[in-house]
Amino acid sequence: MSDVITVRGLVKRYGDLRAVDGIDLDVRSGEVFSILGPNGAGKTTTVEILECIRKATSGEVNILGHDLGNGSKEIKKEIGVLPQQFNAFELLTTRENIAFFANMFDRRVDIDELIALVDLEHKRDTYFKNLSGGLKQRVGIAIAMVNDPKIVFLDEPTTGLDPKARREVWDVIKGLRAKGRTIILTTHYMEEAEVLSDRLAIMNGGKFIAMGSPREVVEQHGGGRSCIVRGGGDAAMRSLQDMMPRQNDGDVSVSIADKGDLVRIVSALERDNVPYDEIMLKRPSLEDVFLKLTGRRIEEGDVSG
Numbered sequence: 001m002s003d004v005i006t007v008r009g010l011v012k013r014y015g016d017l018r019a020v021d022g023i024d025l026d027v028r029s030g031e032v033f034s035i036l037g038p039n040g041a042g043k044t045t046t047v048e049i050l051e052c053i054r055k056a057t058s059g060e061v062n063i064l065g066h067d068l069g070n071g072s073k074e075i076k077k078e079i080g081v082l083p084q085q086f087n088a089f090e091l092l093t094t095r096e097n098i099a100f101f102a103n104m105f106d107r108r109v110d111i112d113e114l115i116a117l118v119d120l121e122h123k124r125d126t127y128f129k130n131l132s133g134g135l136k137q138r139v140g141i142a143i144a145m146v147n148d149p150k151i152v153f154l155d156e157p158t159t160g161l162d163p164k165a166r167r168e169v170w171d172v173i174k175g176l177r178a179k180g181r182t183i184i185l186t187t188h189y190m191e192e193a194e195v196l197s198d199r200l201a202i203m204n205g206g207k208f209i210a211m212g213s214p215r216e217v218v219e220q221h222g223g224g225r226s227c228i229v230r231g232g233g234d235a236a237m238r239s240l241q242d243m244m245p246r247q248n249d250g251d252v253s254v255s256i257a258d259k260g261d262l263v264r265i266v267s268a269l270e271r272d273n274v275p276y277d278e279i280m281l282k283r284p285s286l287e288d289v290f291l292k293l294t295g296r297r298i299e300e301g302d303v304s305g
C-alpha cells in the first residue's frame with residue numbers, strides 16, 4: 001500500500017504553547033487512521049493543518065504527491081472534511097443542504113447516491129434543524145463527500161452522540177472504507193478507535209505517544225494481561241500478597257506473566273479458602289495504554305470535545 005499522507009516534524013505554536021509538537025505520520029491508501037486523544041491534545045490543530053485550514057509553524061506535509069503550501073490548491077480538490085462541531089443550514093432539507101455544497105465544486109456527484117451512502121433516504125426532505133445529532137453528522141459526512149474525495153477527514157464525528165447513533169455513524173464510516181476511501185478520524189473514544197482503525201496514533205500534549213494497529217499498540221504498551229478476582233476483597237489481597245495485587249472496589253487484580261501465575265493464584269485462593277465471585281482474565285485495552293503512558297484517563301474531565 002502506498003502512502004497518501006506523509007508528515008515530518010510538524011509543529012504548530014500558539015505563543016508559548018506547542019499545540020502540535022513535532023509529529024511524524026504516514027497514512028496509507030485506503031486505511032482508517034485515527035488520532036485518539038483527550039481534549040486539548042492537538043487533534044483538531046493537526047487535521048486542520050492537513051486540511052489546509054491552518055498554517056503550520058514548521059514541518060513538512062505531503063498529501064497525494066502535493067506539498068502543503070504551494071500544493072494546497074490541488075490538495076483541497078482531493079480531500080473532504082467534516083469539521084468538529086459541524087453545522088449546516090437549519091432551514092434546508094437534507095437534499096438541499098447536500099446539493100448546496102455540491103454546487104460549489106466542478107465535479108458532479110449524484111446527490112441521491114450520497115444520500116444513500118449515509119443511509120438518509122428516509123430523511124431526504126426533512127429540515128436539518130429537525131434531525132437528531134446522529135443524523136446531522138451523517139448529513140455532514142455526505143457533504144464531506146460532495147467532491148468525491150480520495151481522503152476524508154472526520155473530526156470527532158461521534159462526540160456527544162448516544163451509543164446507538166454513534167454505532168450508526170460507525171457503519172457509515174465502515175461503508176466509506178469499503179469504497180476505498182482513506183479516512184483520517186479523530187476521537188477521544190477508545191472503543192471507537194479500537195473498532196474502526198486500521199492504525200492509530202495516541203496523541204497527548206501535542207505529541208504522538210504511541211502508534212500502530214490497535215493490537216500492536218496494546219501489545220507494545222498495554223503491559224500484559226491481568227487476572228481479576230472479582231469480589232475477592234481484603235482476603236484475596238492477603239492471600240496473593242506475594243504477587244503484587246491491586247484492589248479496586250473489592251476486585252483484586254494481579255498481572256500475569258505466564259500460565260503458571262494463573263495456577264499460583266487459584267492455588268493460593270484455594271489454600272486460604274478465600275471467597276470470591278469469579279475469576280477472569282483481562283487483556284489490556286487502549287484505555288490501559290493511555291493510563292500507563294500518561295497516568296490519566298483519556299475521557300477524564302472531558303466536556304464535549
Ligand SMILES: Nc1ncnc2c1ncn2[C@@H]1O[C@H](COP(=O)(O)OP(=O)(O)O)[C@@H](O)[C@H]1O
Pocket residue numbers: 014017019037038039040041042043044045046305
Ligand atoms: N487558535 C488557537 N489559538 C490559541 N490556542 C489554540 C488555538 N487552537 C487551539 N489552541 C490550543 O491548542 C491546544 C490543542 O487544541 P486542539 O487542536 O483543538 O485539541 P483537540 O482537538 O485535541 O481537542 C489546546 O490547548 C488549545 O487550547
Ligand SMILES: [Mg+2]
Pocket residue numbers: 043044045084155156305
Ligand atoms: Mg478537537
